Amino acid sequence: MNRKPILNVYHPKLTAGLWLVGMLVICILGSQALTKDWLETSFLALLPTSEQQPEIAKATRQHNQLLNRKIVWLAGASTSGEAISHAQKLKRQLEQSQLFNKVVLEFSQQQYIQQYQQLFPYRYQLLDAQSQEMLVKNPEDLIKQNLEILNSPIGQMQAADLERDPSLLFSRYFGSQNPIKLNLEQGIVVLSDQHRFWALLLTDLQDERLQLDKLETLSSLVDSATGQVKAAGGELLASGMPLFTAHGAESAKQEVSTVGIGSSLGIIVLLWVTFRSVRPLLLSSLAIGSGLLAALVICVLFFGKIHILTLVFGASLIGVADDYAQHFLCDSFGEKDWNPRKGLKFILPGLSLGLLSNLLSYAGLGFSPFPGLQEVALFSAMGLLVAWLTVVLLFPLLLAGFTFDHQPGILKLTTYWEQHWPLWVSKNRRWLGLMSTAFIASGLWMLTPQDDVRLLQSPPAELIRTADKIRSLFPMSPDNQFFLVSGKDQIDWHQNEQRLIKRLEALKQQKALAAYEGLSDYWPDADRQQQNYRLLKHKLYDSGLLERYMTDLSFDETAVKTELKQFAAAERNTLALSEWLATADETKRHLWLGCDSGRCQSTVALIGISDAGALTALQDLPGVIWVDQVESLSSLFARYRIRASSLLLVAFCLASLGLGFKFGWRNGVTIMSVPVAALAVSLAMLGWFDQLFSLFNLFALLLVLGIGVDYGLFFFMAGDRRASTSLGVTLSALTTLLAFGLLAASSTEIVHAFGFTVTAGIVTALLCAPLIGLKEYKNK
Amino acid sequence: MLIKALLLYCLAFGQGVAGDAVLSEISAIAPGIALPPASLQSAGRLAKTPITQGDFHQQKHLKVLRKPLISTGSFTYHQSNGVIWKTLTPVVSLLLVNESKLLTGQGEQAVPAAFGKVFKAMLGGDLAALSDGFVITGTDQKTSWQLALIPKDEMLKKIISTMVLSGDTELRDLEIREAGGNVTRITFDNITHPERLSDEQEADFERLSP
Incomplete structure (x- = not known):
């Protein structure tokens, strides 16, 4: 120049x-x-990252990682059988497209079975919040509830492992790990509203950042699949970040x-x-x-x-x-x-x-x-x-x-x-x-x-309507906002997260949010595990309450003795967080951010937030940061x-x-x-x-x-x-x-x-x- | 059948996962029940009315327990509103169910889609609707009938070996034999078909409405 x-x-x-x-x-x-490949299409690539503290940026990345690849599909029809057959056809179509590295229609029970078996040895250290409260306040209530469950027409599911878990406490703990219950037919999640039955299909894209031609393939795949299901008399809903992209x-x-x-x-x-x-x-x-x-x-x-x-x-x-x-x-x-x-x-x-x-x-x-x-x-x-x-x-x-x-x-x-x-x-x-x-x-x-x-982003109203509809049928996708909890070690972190979760539970009762998910709810730290054991020992085992309950139910004498012996032998058991994480599913594993340089961190995911203001107020708690990416x-x-x-x-x-x-x-x-x-x-x-x-x-x-x-x-x-x-x-x-x-x-x-x-x-x-x-x- | 139907269909993630035999129960789905062969016209004898109510007496024989678990109570079936299952002994508890909702002492539970259909078909005596899922054999005498339902579905077979229904103009007995050896027997007594629901029943069903 x-x-x-x-x-x-x-x-x-x-x-x-x-x-x-x-x-x-x-x-x-x-x-x-x-x-x-020189063309970027992801909406997030437009936004700055340097402004955030590195820890928040890391948590946000991890939080988004799952969301950015997920597409949720619901195939609807007037009967569940038709819905399932639509979904099965869709599954084949999606697999052929080779866009996805995971297409899940039948939910394998294998993982649950495995998790059950891996956690079972620690059953005297693991208690869900509700059982804990009953044991502290009035252990007789627990016994009464057990009778109710055992006699109830649907109780058999919870009492299925009565022989090995006579107090049904582990069954309660295990049930609370998956708070949202879904109905399965032929291993497929079937949801319903007033008009239709919906078969659920979950997919993960191969790549978080798809190339333009792949995105086009995805769009046309959604369009053609929607058309086909419609032609067969059904309805197809699909939503996920990749579709917006x-x-x-x-x-x-x-x-x-x-x-x-x-x-x-x-x-x-x-x-x-x-x-x-x-x-x-x-x-x-x-x-x-x-x-x-x-x-x-x-x-x-x-x-x-x-x-x-x-x-x-x-x-x-x-x-x-x-x-x-x-x-x-x-x-x-x-x-x-x-x-x-x-x-x-x-x-x-x-x-x-x-x-x-x-x-x-x-x-x-x-x-x-x-x-x-x-x-x-x-x-x-x-x-x-x-x-x-x-x-x-x-x-x-x-x-x-x-x-x-x-x-x-x-x-x-x-x-x-x-x-x-x-x-x-x-x-x-x-x-x-x-x-x-x-x-x-x-x-x-x-x-x-x-x-x-x-x-x-100005997505068309249609896309937003579909997303809302899917969210109302399948309220399991976490919201954008979340809490970042830290502590100087696992004990400190656990305390901080539990303090937050207590407040969240109260807000949930007030309907400020539909659900939340935090690791500390599933995994008690070493201290808490010992406390749980002592609580059981004091209230159920040493007091003779469990023995009486088992005898009243007409368990064999040997069964009673075995139970008492197993309880005594499990005193020193401790379940490490890493062991627990190894049994957990991907969503839960993603909540843990790890420990480094004298700090342990996790995220607490939130689902169905209706009063963000009430949640923001919780950031005053020690070690708690409210992360609202949009805000x-x-x-x-x-x-x-x-x-x-x-x-x-x-x-x-x-x-x-x-x-x-x-x-x-x-x-x-x-x-x-x-x-x-x-x-x-x-x-x-x-x-x-x-x-x-x-x-x-x-x-x-x-x-x-x-x-x-x-x-x-x-x-x-x-x-x-x-x-x-x-x-x-x-x-x-x-x-x-x-x-x-x-x-x-x-x-x-x-x-x-x-x-x-x-x-x-x-x-x-x-x-x-x-x-x-x-x-x-x-x-x- | 109420019990087993509920049992089978109310399958929820992680709920009651246990030993291997029982574990597979989680994945089990009952796909309706077959139309009986022409020789079995017993269903035709079942009284078809919008409301059925009565008392039940349930015995659960669990392998691990020497004595059966016995419970008694009352039930109400309403064609469009659903079912009230009220256990009175040994502990009082209430179970309410319709096609989209299931309420127990522990709160709302999920209801599988097929449940309402099969459930209604059984209590309402509509065997035509119990189509594909079971091989049905039976004996039909002058005053009484008995049907044995064997699941066709392999998964379901691992849990339930047979369900036996017997009755006359009403369904009187139901026996569920599990593959694992547990047996549940329910007998129904004092069955009536009132014209309308009592206030209490109305109130219970009210809790089910969305």
């Missing part, structure tokens, strides 16, 4: 050669970088092509109408193409992978990258005996300053902690830089001998516009000023920030919205300072009035139309600032070439508008907000820019 040699020494062939070498390097790098990726892909094709077509039409020649078209495409290619390659090299949403924003870059080319091309209308050398000399200062102000805006984006925005920043900056380089280095050679013998209709239009619009404005400046002040003031008054992270990200958004506002201010000041130094303070203010107006109107429009106002709009405003400075500069420096400048600015504004206008049509809330903000800003800048530089021109 060394400007001087180009200005003073004009060597179109040399510079074109330089450009060619540069692009060759990019192509070679690209041929390596782009053969790998798939939908996001799909709509992003759709938007990339809409924005890409839309702005390309627009540019082609505009250029054709203006120049009626193939050369400008090809040149523009070359500038845009090399810009986008370089941006993509450099981004992939730098970040390893780029997110599909970056490409959505990147596609909108087409309209911006084209500005430089158009400005150069339009300049050829400015003079009778125009040649590229003269043209470049005239427009280069404006182009370079414009590039600088744009790079400045994007550098602002790069300072955000959001990986997504950093990508957008680098992508856009590189795209613009290379487009600029193409124009400056290559165009002089390729534009040699380029002249027009026609007066394009659009030039007449923009000339008329550039001459009459400022006059009309200055004639009506009183009421116009008053109106726009009122418009801006009231718009700003109505502006309310929204920082909800969920706005990043913490939202507050992060709010913090960065404020930070981005100051960033905008800094960029604004820098641009003003630079222009002030170069053109004098008065002129600096004049030029800056264009972006100021554009920013003010943008914000006011957001208020008037009740649009989302978040961090992302501020980044859009950074762009508006850059583009506003561009337009202001172009007109300020136009001098006697106002007509061609007007044409250039109008053309580039139109193409930019097309790109961001198409973004505004996005179904993703933040993309839409981004597009809306930039669109409003550019329209304003386009309206305001011709009002500048008029005096200077006339004064000449």
Whole structure:
């Protein structure tokens, strides 16, 4: 970007050669970088992780790990048999797709049997909370409950191991390990509501971060399976994080092509109408193409992978990258005996300053902690830089001998516009000023920030309805929020978690949540195990209560003796946490985060939260941290919205300072009035139309600032070439508008907000820019 | 049959997992009961009324216990509301069940989907609905009948060897022989078919409604 040699020494062939070498390097790098898997689709990859404490980040990762791969399927029909047969067909289909590493329809009892046998030797050390309470308060109640169970029509299940577990205490403990009871038919979980029976199928995707083509396969698999079940008279529900990701990726892909094709077509039409020649078209495409290619390659090299949403924003870059080319091309209308050398000399200062102000805006984006925005920043900056380089280095050679013998209709239009619009404005400046002040003031008054992270994703209502329905039928998926419990050792951790769980139990009774799951509820620590043993010894065995109970039930005398002997022999048994974890299922194992550097940690999962406020209050307990990813990200958004506002201010000041130094303070203010107006109107429009106002709009405003400075500069420096400048600015504004206008049509809330903000800003800048530089021109 | 039907169908994760023989019970599912052969028209004799109530006397012979567990109480069957199973001795306890809900002294339990269907079919005498799951053999005398139901399902066979139902115009006896050797015998007495439910029964069923 060394400007001087180009200005003073004009060597179109040399510079074109330089450009060619540069692009060759990019192509070679690209041929390596782009053969790998370079597209990121996961929604979580957009979010920052560095802000969190490492322990919370680790817990969050572990908590999400399971969720991010899980898809829950419910096949429904009017009879359970049909539901099961739908599910069986579905299972075969899913297995064939090879997307999943686990497809579970029949729930194996093997694990339960194994767990039962592994834990059974520790039965005198393991007590569930309810039995513990009964033993402390009144052990007779336990005996009474046993009689009730033994005589009850359904009690036989609980009493199945009466011979080895005469007190039924282990059966109670074991039952409490799986608090939510599900019905099995043919080994398959069958749920029901008023209308249908639902067979449950659980799947785990092979990879937490699926490639785009796999996501597409997944979406079409869901669609075709839904269709097939429907055709067979049933209904299929499927939900899970991967489906939300798939939908996001799909709509992003759709938007990339809409924005890409839309702005390309627009540019082609505009250029054709203006120049009626193939050369400008090809040149523009070359500038845009090399810009986008370089941006993509450099981004992939730098970040390893780029997110599909970056490409959505990147596609909108087409309209911006084209500005430089158009400005150069339009300049050829400015003079009778125009040649590229003269043209470049005239427009280069404006182009370079414009590039600088744009790079400045994007550098602002790069300072955000959001990986997504950093990508957008680098992508856009590189795209613009290379487009600029193409124009400056290559165009002089390729534009040699380029002249027009026609007066394009659009030039007449923009000339008329550039001459009459400022006059009309200055004639009506009183009421116009008053109106726009009122418009801006009231718009700003109505502006309310929204920082909800969920706005990043805008899944269709259908997907959310299905997810809700599945959650109501199968309330087993943990919520996003959870508690992180720590202690300096296992004993300390256990105490802290138990304290939390007592409070959670109370809240559960008050229906603040449906269920919770913590390890300490299943695994008593060594002290507690001894306490349990002593409690049993004191209340049941030494008191003779158990013996009496067994005798009354007419157990054999030997059976009674064996039981007493086994109890006595088990006194020293202790079940280590690691042993317990080895018997537990994956979900429970994931709750344990391990012990290191003098700290033991676990998470307590929460299911069906209805009163988050009551839960938040529990973080005052020692060693307890409330982790709400949504909430913490939202507050992060709010913090960065404020930070981005100051960033905008800094960029604004820098641009003003630079222009002030170069053109004098008065002129600096004049030029800056264009972006100021554009920013003010943008914000006011957001208020008037009740649009989302978040961090992302501020980044859009950074762009508006850059583009506003561009337009202001172009007109300020136009001098006697106002007509061609007007044409250039109008053309580039139109193409930019097309790109961001198409973004505004996005179904993703933040993309839409981004597009809306930039669109409003550019329209304003386009309206305001011709009002500048008029005096200077006339004064000449 | 109420007992065994409940037993079989109320299979919940982890609930009552025990020795290997019993463990497989967890995975067992009863798939309905077969329509009896033409010679067995006994079902036709069962009184078909919306409400059936009476007393029960249940003997459970468990292998590990020398004496049987004996309990008595009353039951109420209502075609659309479900069943009240009230044990009065040796301890008072109440069990309420319909097609979607099961309440016991320990709170609400899960109810398997097929339960309501089979259960209704048995108490209501609708053998036509007890279709696929059992091989049915039986004797039919002038005043009484007896049916032996043997599960077709291999899994279920490991738990239940035979269920024997006998009666006249009413179901009088039910015997469930488990593969492991435990036997449960229930006899039904004082069976009546009132026109409407008592207030107490209404109140119990009320607890079942969602």
